[in-house]
Amino acid sequence: MQAINWQRPWLQGWQETGERVARRAAAGMPLAQALNAEAGAPVRFVPQDELPAELAYEDYIFRSRQCPTRDNLHDFFNGLCWLRFPQTKQRLNQLQAAQIEAQGILPTRGPVRDALTLFDENAALLSAPQPLWDALLAKDWPTLFIKLRPLWAQARLYLFGHALLEKLVEPRKPITAHVYRAPAAINSVADLDAWVAQDLSAEKLASKPFAPLPVLGVPGWWPDNENFSFYDDSFVFRPQRPLS
Incomplete structure (x- = not known):
C-alpha cells in the first residue's frame, strides 16, 4: 500500500x-x-x-x-x-x-x-449553517468559499466514502465528494454514525439527496485555496445549470 x-x-x-x-x-x-x-x-x-x-x-x-x-x-x-x-x-x-x-x-x-x-464509495457528511448549505446546493462557489468563508468555522465535514479517501491519498483539485447533510447537533463521530444509520432509507436515497463538493476547496484543507483565484477553475467549480 x-x-x-x-x-x-x-x-x-x-x-x-x-x-x-x-x-x-x-x-x-x-x-x-x-x-x-x-x-x-x-x-x-x-x-x-x-x-x-x-x-x-x-x-x-x-x-x-x-x-x-x-x-x-x-x-x-x-x-x-x-x-x-x-x-x-x-x-x-x-x-x-x-x-x-x-x-x-x-x-x-x-x-x-x-x-x-x-454513498458507500464517495459520500461525505456535512454539518453546517443553513447559508453554507444553500450556497452549496446552488453551486454558488464564490458565496460558499469566499463570502461565507468565516462560517466554515461552524461547519464539520466528515469523509465517509472509501473510494473518496483512497483518491485523496494523492490529492487532486477535481476530486469531488457527494455530500449528505447531517444535523448541526452532532457532538461525536459515534453520534453521527448512529444518526446516519437511522436516517438512511431506500426512499430517501432514491431521491439523490447529494450535493457535489470539490473537497480541496474547503477552507483550511488545501493551502492553494487561500488564493481565491483557486476557485476560478470552471472545470472543477462548475456553475449551476440554468433551468430549462
Missing part, C-alpha cells in the same frame, strides 16, 4: 486506527487479519477468495457477516470505514441486501442500489 500522509485535514480521526492497521499490513500481515485485530466492526474481514462465486458481494456480507477483503488501498479504507462508522456501514449493507432480495441481480443496479453504492 502507498504511504499515507495522516496529517491531511480530511484524515483527522482516522489516523490512530489507520496507522495501526497499516503497520501490521506493512509487516506482512494480510489486510483482513490486520483489520480483525481491531475491535468495533460488526463484520469479520476475510480474504477475497472466500466470496462464493454464486453470491453477490453485498449479499454475502449480509448473510455471513464477513467482508471479503483484498490487500489493497481501496479495501484498507473500506475496512477503516467499517471500524469508524459501523452502524452506517451495516445499514447500507442491509439496504443493499433488501434490494437484491426484492429484485435479484440485474444488469444495472437501479436507482436505489446506485445511490447506495455512491
Whole structure:
C-alpha cells in the first residue's frame, strides 16, 4: 500500500486506527487479519477468495457477516470505514441486501442500489449553517468559499466514502465528494454514525439527496485555496445549470 500522509485535514480521526492497521499490513500481515485485530466492526474481514462465486458481494456480507477483503488501498479504507462508522456501514449493507432480495441481480443496479453504492464509495457528511448549505446546493462557489468563508468555522465535514479517501491519498483539485447533510447537533463521530444509520432509507436515497463538493476547496484543507483565484477553475467549480 502507498504511504499515507495522516496529517491531511480530511484524515483527522482516522489516523490512530489507520496507522495501526497499516503497520501490521506493512509487516506482512494480510489486510483482513490486520483489520480483525481491531475491535468495533460488526463484520469479520476475510480474504477475497472466500466470496462464493454464486453470491453477490453485498449479499454475502449480509448473510455471513464477513467482508471479503483484498490487500489493497481501496479495501484498507473500506475496512477503516467499517471500524469508524459501523452502524452506517451495516445499514447500507442491509439496504443493499433488501434490494437484491426484492429484485435479484440485474444488469444495472437501479436507482436505489446506485445511490447506495455512491454513498458507500464517495459520500461525505456535512454539518453546517443553513447559508453554507444553500450556497452549496446552488453551486454558488464564490458565496460558499469566499463570502461565507468565516462560517466554515461552524461547519464539520466528515469523509465517509472509501473510494473518496483512497483518491485523496494523492490529492487532486477535481476530486469531488457527494455530500449528505447531517444535523448541526452532532457532538461525536459515534453520534453521527448512529444518526446516519437511522436516517438512511431506500426512499430517501432514491431521491439523490447529494450535493457535489470539490473537497480541496474547503477552507483550511488545501493551502492553494487561500488564493481565491483557486476557485476560478470552471472545470472543477462548475456553475449551476440554468433551468430549462
